[in-house]
Amino acid sequence: xxxxxxxxxxxxxxxxxxxxxxxHDLGSGxxxxxxxxxxxxxxxxxxxxxxxPVLAERYRVIAPxxxxxxxxxxxxxxxxxxxxxxxxxLAFLDALGLERVSVVGNSFGGALALALAHEHPxxxxxxxxxxSVGLSFPLTPGLxxxxxxxxxxxxxxxxxxxxxxxxxxxxxxxxxxRYRAATRPGVAESFAAMFPAxxxxxxxxxxxxxxxxxxxxxxxxVVHGRDDRVIPLxxxxxxxxxxxxxxxxxxxxxxxxxQIEAHERFTRLVGDFLAAG
Numbered sequence: 001x002x003x004x005x006x007x008x009x010x011x012x013x014x015x016x017x018x019x020x021x022x023x024h025d026l027g028s029g030x031x032x033x034x035x036x037x038x039x040x041x042x043x044x045x046x047x048x049x050x051x052x053p054v055l056a057e058r059y060r061v062i063a064p065x066x067x068x069x070x071x072x073x074x075x076x077x078x079x080x081x082x083x084x085x086x087x088x089x090l091a092f093l094d095a096l097g098l099e100r101v102s103v104v105g106n107s108f109g110g111a112l113a114l115a116l117a118h119e120h121p122x123x124x125x126x127x128x129x130x131x132s133v134g135l136s137f138p139l140t141p142g143l144x145x146x147x148x149x150x151x152x153x154x155x156x157x158x159x160x161x162x163x164x165x166x167x168x169x170x171x172x173x174x175x176x177x178r179y180r181a182a183t184r185p186g187v188a189e190s191f192a193a194m195f196p197a198x199x200x201x202x203x204x205x206x207x208x209x210x211x212x213x214x215x216x217x218x219x220x221x222v223v224h225g226r227d228d229r230v231i232p233l234x235x236x237x238x239x240x241x242x243x244x245x246x247x248x249x250x251x252x253x254x255x256x257x258x259q260i261e262a263h264e265r266f267t268r269l270v271g272d273f274l275a276a277g
Contacts, residue, residue, distance in 0.1 A: 020073040022044070026060070027055065029058060029059045032061050110134050117218050134207060135235055140231070142256075162255075225254035226250050227255050
């Protein structure tokens with residue numbers, strides 16, 4: 001499994017909604033916004049490092065660190081929640097002068113993608129939801145472990161094994177890099193403030209209700225790993241049943257990290273979906 005180049009996690013910075021926001025901006029053409037997940041030590045680069053250069057051959061691909069993650073500032077006293085994260089992403093689009101983008105959301109990022117599409121439908125062209133949160137579901141032991149991460153190198157290794165179907169490709173180097181990213185000054189404190197126990201309430205707080213999802217009119221690609229132990233496949237099945245203009249693709253022998261475990265097929269699928277029609 002490809003390792004994370006930690007030196008590339010810091011990209012370009014722009015002030016969005018008063019927050020210094022780190023992001024990566026590659027390629028040209030129709031703009032595509034990539035929203036990462038919520039694992040400890042995550043960043044846009046760690047999440048999308050295999051996706052960015054390939055999609056950038058066909059599109060302008062923009063991947064920010066959501067406020068509180070990666071190298072985006074975490075303002076003192078910031079109240080984390082779906083509305084605050086969505087407002088920051090909208091301010092980020094405004095700061096870059098992007099009126100309308102297609103949005104690819106991974107897990108937690110899928111909930112933010114859904115919120116943007118629901119609250120600002122004219123700003124979103126197409127949607128891709130991968131292993132997405134965004135509907136209410138019973139908290140899984142896997143997601144509880146992700147959001148309740150207690151920093152340690154061994155704990156990070158165990159957590160990363162939850163994300164994949166086959167842990168044989170995981171390396172101690174990758175686990176160490178993610179552990180270091182999760183324990184940079186201020187990062188662990190921000191993460192601990194986001195999803196304190198009891199954590200079912202955060203699943204529910206990130207969710208739209210089913211009628212709101214049913215009201216979406218965007219062309220949508222719903223993607224999930226069949227063997228995901230963090231977000232149940234049932235969530236994507238339900239999303240696909242609610243969104244009228246949706247297609248569903250399930251990757252077998254694949255866990256929560258579809259964009260890494262099946263990166264070539266995933267990137268080709270997304271690129272072709274965005275190009276169609």
